Amino acid sequence: MIESQQLLQPLNYIPADIYFAQDYELLAQGFIPAPSYSYIAGGSGRDQTLAANQAAFSKYPVVPRILRDLIQGNAQISLLGKNYSHPIFLAPVAYQKLAHPQGELDTTRAADATDTCMISSTLSSYSLEEIAKVGAADKWFQLYFQFSREATLDLLKRAESSGYKAIVVTIDTTIRSPSLGALRAQFQMPADCVAVNIQTYEQVTAKHIQHGQSRIFQGVMQEAPTWADLEWLLTQTKLPIFVKGVLHPEDAEKIKSMGCAGIIVSNHGGRSLDGAPASIDCLREIRTAVGNNYPVLFDSGIRSGLDIFKAIALGADAVLIGRLQVYALAVAGALGVAHMLKLLREELELTMAQAGCATIADIRKFNLRTA
Numbered sequence: 001m002i003e004s005q006q007l008l009q010p011l012n013y014i015p016a017d018i019y020f021a022q023d024y025e026l027l028a029q030g031f032i033p034a035p036s037y038s039y040i041a042g043g044s045g046r047d048q049t050l051a052a053n054q055a056a057f058s059k060y061p062v063v064p065r066i067l068r069d070l071i072q073g074n075a076q077i078s079l080l081g082k083n084y085s086h087p088i089f090l091a092p093v094a095y096q097k098l099a100h101p102q103g104e105l106d107t108t109r110a111a112d113a114t115d116t117c118m119i120s121s122t123l124s125s126y127s128l129e130e131i132a133k134v135g136a137a138d139k140w141f142q143l144y145f146q147f148s149r150e151a152t153l154d155l156l157k158r159a160e161s162s163g164y165k166a167i168v169v170t171i172d173t174t175i176r177s178p179s180l181g182a183l184r185a186q187f188q189m190p191a192d193c194v195a196v197n198i199q200t201y202e203q204v205t206a207k208h209i210q211h212g213q214s215r216i217f218q219g220v221m222q223e224a225p226t227w228a229d230l231e232w233l234l235t236q237t238k239l240p241i242f243v244k245g246v247l248h249p250e251d252a253e254k255i256k257s258m259g260c261a262g263i264i265v266s267n268h269g270g271r272s273l274d275g276a277p278a279s280i281d282c283l284r285e286i287r288t289a290v291g292n293n294y295p296v297l298f299d300s301g302i303r304s305g306l307d308i309f310k311a312i313a314l315g316a317d318a319v320l321i322g323r324l325q326v327y328a329l330a331v332a333g334a335l336g337v338a339h340m341l342k343l344l345r346e347e348l349e350l351t352m353a354q355a356g357c358a359t360i361a362d363i364r365k366f367n368l369r370t371a
């Protein structure tokens with residue numbers, strides 16, 4: 001890894017040696033301080049789920065289909081009544097100033113330029129109000145339940161009044177295994193990288209634990225959200241609510257029956273329960289459980305358009321890109337993120353053409369084998 005004194009400054013052009021979207025992953029190491037890179041790239045615990053996420057895609061080979069007329073082909077989707085020219089969204093990723101001084105403002109600019117739905121994190125390093133003002137494209141807001149319902153409601157109302165079009169509630173990281181990689185690299189959040197949205201809200205601390213109580217159950221988990229909180233949240237807004245971090249078909253069915261707008265099959269890019277299955281391996285079962293017409297989004301481990309094709313074939317309506325957006329941001333700011341999204345889209349369309357799929361609906365019908 002490159003030492004901090006040799007760090008490269010973000011480029012204001014697209015580097016010549018990027019051929020695939022994933023090339024940004026390697027290149028980014030020159031632009032991000034090593035401890036921060038470890039925090040971004042790392043998973044949780046011993047990184048078993050992190051590794052599984054990417055490896056699992058190779059279990060699903062794509063058998064080419066030939067000689068089909070694809071002249072009318074496109075990668076368009078429609079979600080919540082809105083049309084997008086491709087099914088690639090930007091996942092909520094916290095603290096983007098770690099990668100680039102313009103952080104979330106630049107990823108939003110890139111989303112705006114590429115017809116990409118951007119999901120802004122509760123833990124963004126620019127405020128949700130500042131991000132909302134960038135560009136004209138629709139944005140969604142990712143909500144973490146706060147220590148108090150008043151604070152959660154405040155965040156929700158701020159997102160509503162700033163014009164966000166949907167809420168993504170992330171429920172899989174109430175408690176996380178520490179990332180060994182980040183610990184070993186002695187990562188510490190830089191002083192200028194602050195979760196400004198929630199700065200004034202009360203935070204959970206260990207001070208509430210009594211002698212003899214568990215640091216986990218009575219400590220970290222004491223204010224953890226439950227199904228009752230999700231029920232409550234649904235009564236507080238008319239915005240569609242997606243639940244992010246779902247891996248079990250029974251949870252997916254329950255979320256659907258409660259009236260949520262959709263789910264996001266995700267293991268947080270391997271940053272939550274280490275030992276959870278690869279996200280892609282959960283998709284087919286969840287799609288079967290919720291039926292064909294319920295919105296199912298997917299993330300964790302996507303590094304190419306081929307991966308996106310497979311996720312759609314296994315049941316996703318659209319996918320979210322996590323780390324690749326941060327890597328591209330670090331290398332070339334908004335230009336890098338827009339370029340990375342363009343490459344992913346082209347890689348997806350290339351796979352579609354080779355697999356004889358003219359539309360996203362064709363991919364959903366594609367019979368993906370398991371090797």
Ligand SMILES: Cc1cc2nc3c(=O)[nH]c(=O)nc-3n(C[C@H](O)[C@H](O)[C@H](O)COP(=O)(O)O)c2cc1C
Nearest residue numbers: 040091092093094121170268269299300301322323
């Ligand atoms: C550095 C980093 C920060 C993240 N912050 C958030 C967050 O604030 N909220 C959230 O719901 N997910 C967060 N995620 C998870 C992503 O939304 C997404 O689920 C994951 O990155 C997808 O896996 P991938 O990185 O392999 O694409 C974060 C991921 C990373 C790598």
